[in-house]
Amino acid sequence: MHRADFFPLPWPGGSLRIPPNWVRGVTLEQDVYLAFTSDGRWADVPDELYLRELIDLDLQDPSAICGFTRLYGRLGDSGQRRGEDGLHRLAIFAGDELVRIHNAGQSAAEDWLGVAAARLAADEGIDYADALDRYLYEPPGPEDVQHIDEFRAHARALRNLVRIWDYHLGGRTFDELRQQWELVGGGLYEPPDTPSRALHLFSALLSHGLVPFHVRVDLRSASDSPARHDGARADLYAKLCLQIYNHVAEGATYQRCANENCRRLFVRQRGRAAQGQNRRRGLQYCSVRCGQAQAHRQLWHDKRRAREMLGLGAPAEAIAVALGRPPETIRRWVRAGT
Numbered sequence: 001m002h003r004a005d006f007f008p009l010p011w012p013g014g015s016l017r018i019p020p021n022w023v024r025g026v027t028l029e030q031d032v033y034l035a036f037t038s039d040g041r042w043a044d045v046p047d048e049l050y051l052r053e054l055i056d057l058d059l060q061d062p063s064a065i066c067g068f069t070r071l072y073g074r075l076g077d078s079g080q081r082r083g084e085d086g087l088h089r090l091a092i093f094a095g096d097e098l099v100r101i102h103n104a105g106q107s108a109a110e111d112w113l114g115v116a117a118a119r120l121a122a123d124e125g126i127d128y129a130d131a132l133d134r135y136l137y138e139p140p141g142p143e144d145v146q147h148i149d150e151f152r153a154h155a156r157a158l159r160n161l162v163r164i165w166d167y168h169l170g171g172r173t174f175d176e177l178r179q180q181w182e183l184v185g186g187g188l189y190e191p192p193d194t195p196s197r198a199l200h201l202f203s204a205l206l207s208h209g210l211v212p213f214h215v216r217v218d219l220r221s222a223s224d225s226p227a228r229h230d231g232a233r234a235d236l237y238a239k240l241c242l243q244i245y246n247h248v249a250e251g252a253t254y255q256r257c258a259n260e261n262c263r264r265l266f267v268r269q270r271g272r273a274a275q276g277q278n279r280r281r282g283l284q285y286c287s288v289r290c291g292q293a294q295a296h297r298q299l300w301h302d303k304r305r306a307r308e309m310l311g312l313g314a315p316a317e318a319i320a321v322a323l324g325r326p327p328e329t330i331r332r333w334v335r336a337g338t
């Protein structure tokens with residue numbers, strides 16, 4: 001036994017650090033399920049992942065779902081291996097539908113056993129039966145396979161949380177919230193019919209997602225990596241719930257990117273020098289790149305407008321006033337033949 005220490009974990013209050021996530025290799029099989037390899041790596045969860053990449057993701061595109069999973073890890077966990085409630089964190093909101101998703105995941109796991117054995121047989125030039133035998137020692141389980149409907153259910157639950165929170169912050173109306181609502185799976189989990197139900201749903205759904213982060217004392221041996229200890233307790237769904245929780249706890253507000261081609265929600269601008277220096281107020285763009293793109297677009301518009309005004313005989317000073325730019329800038333454009 002290695003020397004070990006107890007680590008008290010704090011009662012939630014204020015922001016909590018998001019633990020790293022275990023990201024396994026993954027392939028998309030038959031466009032309906034994700035099959036995970038045994039190799040993996042610890043990866044930090046990018047800031048505002050739930051608000052950006054998850055919102056941008058096209059849930060109708062199975063290869064996009066696979067790409068997301070390859071980068072950030074499995075979203076949603078059957079929980080069977082560790083006896084946790086996994087999918088059932090959503091169950092109070094969508095009972096029967098989750099039974100269907102769960103069964104689809106089970107049959108995907110059985111299907112994957114056959115596919116994996118056939119591949120092993122082909123790779124090593126052995127009989128299918130022998131390959132299957134080898135897998136029977138350690139058959140793929142629910143933790144090795146995920147039906148993409150399971151991914152979708154968790155993604156939609158998180159996206160609906162964003163909609164409710166944005167409604168609560170005044171970023172959208174209740175009608176918009178209902179129109180933009182995504183059914184978690186099939187026809188279940190209808191949009192809330194009153195604002196008060198929406199807020200109750202937010203509280204219940206988010207709190208269920210945060211269950212893995214409870215107060216506890218950990219026993220760590222000297223050889224354990226901190227990442228393994230902090231990260232393994234919760235899956236990506238729980239960690240994204242924790243990202244939302246942190247924004248709620250710090251009273252963050254959502255802004256909408258002022259780049260007319262973007263319009264994404266964000267809290268802090270991305271692409272600044274160091275983390276922790278991301279300013280929260282006074283920024284209109286979700287990323288440095290969006291700010292630059294909009295500045296270029298504005299410049300192009302202004303130069304075209306300046307050309308038109310010049311053509312009508314307007315003096316540089318008048319153009320400067322109209323465009324809100326210094327007269328020297330306009331004179332420089334004129335000299336450069338803009």
Ligand SMILES: [Zn+2]
Pocket residue numbers: 257258259262263264285286287290
């Ligand atoms: Zn943007």
